[in-house]
Amino acid sequence: MRTEKAPNPARRSERSRQAILTAALDLVIEVGYRKLTMEAIAGKAGVGKQTIYRWWPSKGAVVLDAILALSQGDTGDSTLPDTGDVEADLKLVLRASLEEMGDRRFDVLYRAVITEIQYDPALTEEMGRRLLGPMLELSKDRLRAAQRAGQIAENADLDVAVELIYGSVYYRWLLGTGPLTAEYADRVVDWALNGLRPRPAG
Amino acid sequence: MRTEKAPNPARRSERSRQAILTAALDLVIEVGYRKLTMEAIAGKAGVGKQTIYRWWPSKGAVVLDAILALSQGDTGDSTLPDTGDVEADLKLVLRASLEEMGDRRFDVLYRAVITEIQYDPALTEEMGRRLLGPMLELSKDRLRAAQRAGQIAENADLDVAVELIYGSVYYRWLLGTGPLTAEYADRVVDWALNGLRPRPAG
Amino acid sequence: MRTEKAPNPARRSERSRQAILTAALDLVIEVGYRKLTMEAIAGKAGVGKQTIYRWWPSKGAVVLDAILALSQGDTGDSTLPDTGDVEADLKLVLRASLEEMGDRRFDVLYRAVITEIQYDPALTEEMGRRLLGPMLELSKDRLRAAQRAGQIAENADLDVAVELIYGSVYYRWLLGTGPLTAEYADRVVDWALNGLRPRPAG
Amino acid sequence: MRTEKAPNPARRSERSRQAILTAALDLVIEVGYRKLTMEAIAGKAGVGKQTIYRWWPSKGAVVLDAILALSQGDTGDSTLPDTGDVEADLKLVLRASLEEMGDRRFDVLYRAVITEIQYDPALTEEMGRRLLGPMLELSKDRLRAAQRAGQIAENADLDVAVELIYGSVYYRWLLGTGPLTAEYADRVVDWALNGLRPRPAG
DNA sequence: GTCTAACCGAGACGGTACGTCTAGTCTTATC
DNA sequence: GATAAGACTAGACGTACCGTCTCGGTTAGAC
Known part of the structure; x- marks a missing residue:
């Protein structure tokens, strides 16, 4: 059986989490997804690489999370306009x-x-x-x-x-x-x- | 002015071209696109890397060419069935x-x-x-x-x-x-x- | 002026000290000095890393201390044999x-x-x-x-x-x-x- | 049987070899052996890390080679002075x-x-x-x-x-x-x- | 039938990023 | 306040590929 020694989410640094998502978002827009690197995200976020790998399995997961954080609430409980037409x-x-x-x-x-x-x-x-x-x-x-x-x-x-x-x-x-x-x-x-x-x- | 020193297509080795496309196709199916590398294609095709770069600008271009070679004729001049319905x-x-x-x-x-x-x-x-x-x-x-x-x-x-x-x-x-x-x-x-x-x- | 905030030796845990030295000794023999890590010592000793760093400045200091503890008394006040020859x-x-x-x-x-x-x-x-x-x-x-x-x-x-x-x-x-x-x-x-x-x- | 795919020494770049040995020597004197890193050697030598790893198995091997290159000839065929005393x-x-x-x-x-x-x-x-x-x-x-x-x-x-x-x-x-x-x-x-x-x- | 330039296989090169590892510090909760 | 636990920043590790650059060795027109 696999015992990955999962990190303890209670100890997670909210400051780092935010910094990583923000950096990822900024960078993907700045240089494009293909040229986005984990190292650049870590660098821009002022975070060790390990902290990213601890909480996300891949670059794609970080970016998806970043987007979701962005559009959070957008579709939360809203509805489309209804003018009758x-x-x-x-x-x-x-x-x-x-x-x-x-x-x-x-x-x-x-x-x-x-x-x-x-x-x-x-x-x-x-x-x-x-x-x-x-x-x-x-x-x-x-x-x-x-x-x-x-x-x-x-x-x-x-x-x-x-x-x-x-x-x-x-x-x-x-x-x-x-x-x-x-x-x-x-x-x-x-x-x-x-x-x-x-x-x-x- | 740009003088790229374009290669001469007349001298292109058809044998290498085929080997590259075949290798690319086999490999992309075997290991997936993300893990497909130019080096692997060159190795499997028994071809120098330069030979690939001489004729294609990128990995994507090779794979697209490989697919196009595959589906060549499929849609060439055929038509959809017409039973009247x-x-x-x-x-x-x-x-x-x-x-x-x-x-x-x-x-x-x-x-x-x-x-x-x-x-x-x-x-x-x-x-x-x-x-x-x-x-x-x-x-x-x-x-x-x-x-x-x-x-x-x-x-x-x-x-x-x-x-x-x-x-x-x-x-x-x-x-x-x-x-x-x-x-x-x-x-x-x-x-x-x-x-x-x-x-x-x- | 340097104010290192020295720890208070009176409060030092003898149990931890022993566990650290023993673990260090076991590990250095088991995996060799190069592959000996502070993390491994802490882990094996059931001790926080900080506890090691609080009392020793470096990996080498721990190992030297461990050796000295070992050979304690060996050369204490003994003398070499004297058969006359x-x-x-x-x-x-x-x-x-x-x-x-x-x-x-x-x-x-x-x-x-x-x-x-x-x-x-x-x-x-x-x-x-x-x-x-x-x-x-x-x-x-x-x-x-x-x-x-x-x-x-x-x-x-x-x-x-x-x-x-x-x-x-x-x-x-x-x-x-x-x-x-x-x-x-x-x-x-x-x-x-x-x-x-x-x-x-x- | 082990087939490591050995590099071809005939193709070895003498320029890179020299640059690596010189950089290693300079750096080990400058920062000491413990703080000497392969990355720093590669960087100072203007060389890819792989080029070092291709020809030397470890940091120590590079430094030894560097020293040997230094003292080359020192003990080559010379003899100690012989004044009769x-x-x-x-x-x-x-x-x-x-x-x-x-x-x-x-x-x-x-x-x-x-x-x-x-x-x-x-x-x-x-x-x-x-x-x-x-x-x-x-x-x-x-x-x-x-x-x-x-x-x-x-x-x-x-x-x-x-x-x-x-x-x-x-x-x-x-x-x-x-x-x-x-x-x-x-x-x-x-x-x-x-x-x-x-x-x-x- | 040679010559010779271009292409070829091979693979070393300078780089960049990877994902992992450890150092040493900091934080939190417990005793 | 010392502790166990472990997340944190930092940065080197050794590997994998990138795309470029030699190297000889074919090979195909041009002479």
Whole structure:
């Protein structure tokens, strides 16, 4: 049996933890994920390397934690806007997402994490649980409200619906198959919603 | 002025080129992309490192080339099946894609390339031009045929349509937000197509 | 002015002191001096590292103390054997020394300390005062007795004499220039004594 | 069987070799052996660490090589002075040795190597073969000449003789049991030679 | 059919970062 | 206040690869 001699979290230095996350964030934005090194993080944070390795298993885990600390509360318990017009609301939200993706800092950060989760199931799970899951859930909530309002078919598959929408923009963003414009966001929402609307009796 | 002293492609050793691509492919599947090294490729291919650097700028470029060599002809001039039933045809095609994604070798290889293009615009361009573009075009061709057959609305936005479909499955595949089952492929096609069908007049 | 905040020796834990010295001794013999670490000593002694640093300035000081505790009393107030035959007595003593040097535990321990005093004058002083000085003194005492017995010249330089003898064996032992056999001990005593004997008048 | 993939000495960079030895020498004198690090040597020599590890197994091996390179030729094929008076000649030589030991650079360097050979048999062997052996041999040669000249007994044990002499001064030097003065050198030679002289017949 | 420049395999090189280890200090809770 | 425990900053360890740079040894047009 494996007895790794786990460190005692009660003794953990909050000051160091903060310094590491902040340094990681600053550096990944400054030099990019590929050129981000544990040594640089430790140096900038004024921390021994061992302190990083004690609490995180990898560079990717540090950066994911840093991002999560950043977006903490963003999706905490908020909801999407609900003006009564689901199409307008979704377009608004999606345009905001695209705008984020156009922000260099967001772009660098999220590409880093998404790159990393390709090779680390534990990170994938955490990413899904703490970031992507809540985000999709928000949209599903909005669609559910639309369902109750009769704007969307009773039997609509909301899981698929949100993935149609977000999948499209992530596809373009990650694979670079086309420009990420607000106009594109609108078209995606248009055609995705088009299939969700209640059918006239018949 | 930049005088790179470009190598003369006429003198390029075809034997070495093949050995490098084969070695890269074998190794990336064997040890994963992260642990793939230029030295290992050179060693396995029985080739000097310089020979690799002479013809490729980076590890990612080698692997992309290796993949492209693999899938050469796959999408060359073929078309998607056309049984007259666009829904069935697309489901068939999408199920096949998901099956590929479930194949460890494909999975490792494609994640490697997609990871890589996040940090290299030149690779992104090549990937889009030689792999993703043609793939999307095939589906659009099939949808155009469906349009002609009246199964899909005249004004349907086919660019968006194919990205709704492929975006969904790539989203799940890359972000790990859910299982990639054949049943899921069907649901995606169902709801994506649902919005594309011609509306009854009025 | 230097205010080191010296610890209060009155409160020193005798139990810890013993445990540390014992652990140090065991470990240095087990793994060798180079691989001996303060952490290992602390761990084996069931003692905090700080407790070691509080009472000893360095690893070498601990080991020297451990050795001194070991050989405590050995040279305390004893004398060398005196059978009346100074040559035989010295050979006996020197053979015993060589035998010790052949004992792995003694060897490891003493090499450790001798290594250490090369870089620490305080340790050198302590080593000389508590270990080497008394040892040389014993031999000088025996030679003085031989002088009184007329076996050794009145004017013989006893300081030099004992260093001729011990210097030879330490030289071989530390520099590895030849085997440390009993026969070698005899030859050393033979030729060293040879120059010390009283000259026939003239 | 062990196949370490040995480097090819033919390809060895002489420039790097020299730079490493010089840097090691400078640094060991500057900061002492204990604080000498491979990284510092590499840095000062303008060399990758791997280049050091490729050709030397340890820090001690580098320093020994550096010293050997220094004293190259010193003992190459030279002989000790021979004025006809063996006592005077040996005193001269021994005083010179003591003077060296008083030179801080020599002192630091030789203590480093002697420290090191306590833990590395391979270094001990090399040290003996290339440095100590030749040195002792020189003195033995001089004593042999004295034998031929009738100043030393026919049956004198020259191996023991030189070790009596050098052993004494190394003992004081390494164990710090007394001052290393020219006067001490004289006394050592006096009493060591005293036992070697031919006995008057009878 | 030579010549000769470019490519080739090999691998040493100067570097950078890795992840581990230990030093010596600092912190916390216990006795 | 000394202690056991152990987290902390610091920095060297020895290894792995990077991408560049020689080295001879082919090898393929140009003469």
